[in-house]
Amino acid sequence: MATSVKELSVEDKLRALYDLQLIDTRIDEIRNVRGExxxxxxxxxxxxxxxxxxxxxxxxxxxxxxxxxxxxxxxxxxxxxxxxxxxxxxxxxxxxxxxxxxxxxxxxxxxxxxxxxxxxxxxxxxxxxxxxxxxxxxxxxxxxxxxxxxxxxxxxxxxxxxxxxxxxxxxKSAEYRAQIEDRLLMAYDRIRTSVRNGLAVVSIERGASAGSFFTIPPQTQVEIAARKKIITDEHSGRILIDNVLAAEEREKMDQLFSEFKH
Incomplete structure (x- = not known):
């Protein structure tokens, strides 16, 4: 329940959401191996x-x-x-x-x-x-x-x-979900089911959200990098994060995934 979730800063919320996204994407990849x-x-x-x-x-x-x-x-x-x-x-x-x-x-x-x-x-x-x-x-x-x-x-x-x-x-997905407030979690799940590749949280790459051709305005990019509020892409509805935060969390998650394999 939301009352049991520790109050996180916006940056912590973004990190938790992106970590959850990376875990869920890995689960999607495993299921894709099984395919049809x-x-x-x-x-x-x-x-x-x-x-x-x-x-x-x-x-x-x-x-x-x-x-x-x-x-x-x-x-x-x-x-x-x-x-x-x-x-x-x-x-x-x-x-x-x-x-x-x-x-x-x-x-x-x-x-x-x-x-x-x-x-x-x-x-x-x-x-x-x-x-x-x-x-x-x-x-x-x-x-x-x-x-x-x-x-x-x-x-x-x-x-x-x-x-x-x-x-x-x-x-791990359940652990990270427990850290995220219900409102954000519902938004994350809704976006994940509405987009083709299941990516609800994406980073800014070369001025556009990953996988999109729509350029993010410079002022919005500054706000995303400040990590003071949750910002979504007006075209796809995806939650946007800066590429530095994304790189840090990818490195952390890659370590988690490799620890399991070893």
């Missing part, structure tokens, strides 16, 4: 899950078709038995009406057999198609799974290399 890799891994995991689900669906559909073929084959045998029965009954009929009725039954059973055979033929073609799709899906799944394994390994290696340093820097 975490998202790539996440997308690949979703793809692999989707392909596995699709493959399971195709396999289930294949089983359903195979069961349907079995039931059609059973039905064909039943129709053949019925034909035998009706043909046998024709031998003992008493009149033409009964004979014709049995003939119609035999024809109906023959039509049912033809229909079932046609359906079996279509289902067998569907099975061949699905087997081909399953084979392609398996191949794709194997490729994606292998790619995922490689990307996960790559991410784990990067995480192992950078996790400790990022943890150390996150702690």
């Amino acid at each position: 890799l975490p998202l790539e891994v996440e997308d690949l995991e979703d793809e692999v899950t989707g392909l596995s689900t699709r493959l399971d669906k195709f396999k289930s559909e294949l089983e359903v078709i195979e069961d349907s073929i079995k039931s059609r084959k059973t039905a064909i045998e039943d129709h053949k038995e019925a034909i035998k029965k009706y043909t046998k009954q024709q031998e003992t009929v008493r009149n033409n009406r009964e004979f014709n009725a049995l003939t119609k039954e035999v024809e109906f059973q023959e039509l049912e057999i033809q229909l079932a055979e046609k359906q079996i033929k279509e289902m067998k073609a569907s099975i061949e198609h699905k087997k081909e799709v399953i084979s392609q899906s398996k191949e794709k799944l194997e490729t994606k799974s292998s790619h995922l394994k490689h990307k996960k390994s790559e991410l784990e290696d990067i995480m192992a290399e950078t996790a400790k340093e990022e943890g150390f820097l996150a702690e």
Whole structure:
């Protein structure tokens, strides 16, 4: 809370803000090394899950078709038995009406057999198609799974290399944030999220704010160098500091970063 923050001079506030900026920039650099890799891994995991689900669906559909073929084959045998029965009954009929009725039954059973055979033929073609799709899906799944394994390994290696340093820097960031009053901290965070490179505090380089082509008026440069008030760039909204202060704090932070590495 703001009440627990020790009252700092404007210069101390500027130094604390720039130190925080240097730490947060280093964290940004570490995260940039990972780049899109975490998202790539996440997308690949979703793809692999989707392909596995699709493959399971195709396999289930294949089983359903195979069961349907079995039931059609059973039905064909039943129709053949019925034909035998009706043909046998024709031998003992008493009149033409009964004979014709049995003939119609035999024809109906023959039509049912033809229909079932046609359906079996279509289902067998569907099975061949699905087997081909399953084979392609398996191949794709194997490729994606292998790619995922490689990307996960790559991410784990990067995480192992950078996790400790990022943890150390996150702690330092929290320490420096605790020194800065809430109002300034909110402004810093707001500027950081609104600018492309995350630089909320920048030094004056050759008469302009770092990374900008807009010249800072000489009188404003004098005020910035005096370190008596917080001054922002009217074009970008960034907090401005003089390059001497920036150089001093960079040297201090470089030492802090190198101490961790050693």
